[in-house]
Amino acid sequence: MPLGVHGLASAETKRTVYRISAGIDDKPEDLLDPKWWVHVAKQLRVDSRIEVMSFDRSWFAELVVLEVGSGGFGGCRLAFILGPVALSNDREIPKPAVNEPRWGGPASKWQVVRVQDKKVLKDGFELKEEAAAWITERDKVAA
Numbered sequence: 001m002p003l004g005v006h007g008l009a010s011a012e013t014k015r016t017v018y019r020i021s022a023g024i025d026d027k028p029e030d031l032l033d034p035k036w037w038v039h040v041a042k043q044l045r046v047d048s049r050i051e052v053m054s055f056d057r058s059w060f061a062e063l064v065v066l067e068v069g070s071g072g073f074g075g076c077r078l079a080f081i082l083g084p085v086a087l088s089n090d091r092e093i094p095k096p097a098v099n100e101p102r103w104g105g106p107a108s109k110w111q112v113v114r115v116q117d118k119k120v121l122k123d124g125f126e127l128k129e130e131a132a133a134w135i136t137e138r139d140k141v142a143a
Contacts, residue, residue, distance in 0.1 A: 017048070017049045020051070023055055031061065031078060034075035034077050041076045049063065054084075057087060059083065063078040064081050096115065099113065101128050109123060109124050110130065111125070
């Protein structure tokens with residue numbers, strides 16, 4: 001069946017294109033978490049596009065809004081249209097870390113935290129570098 005006359009519309013009337021700069025700690029996979037968008041979800045609508053430039057300009061991505069929570073609550077669900085892609089041939093997008101060092105406060109000091117579920121694997125490190133070394137050593141054993 002051929003396309004009906006009401007099936008053709010100007011894209012500018014159906015969606016908006018936004019551009020953001022990702023924060024220094026933001027990773028490409030963060031963009032797919034609906035909670036990441038919770039503060040701006042009310043401004044977005046289905047089919048809008050979002051261009052994302054990383055903080056250090058090492059990667060770029062473009063996403064499409066698939067779903068927005070009722071009234072913007074709960075954030076929104078997006079999918080990659082493009083990327084993330086590296087913006088230089090000599091740089092690769094780093095693979096997401098499994099564990100990372102984080103400051104746990106004066107009692108816990110530096111901790112090793114599993115990124116996926118934020119579980120503390122080990123704490124009590126005096127220096128961030130000690131926690132990072134523990135992660136490196138554990139990665140070597142796991143490999």
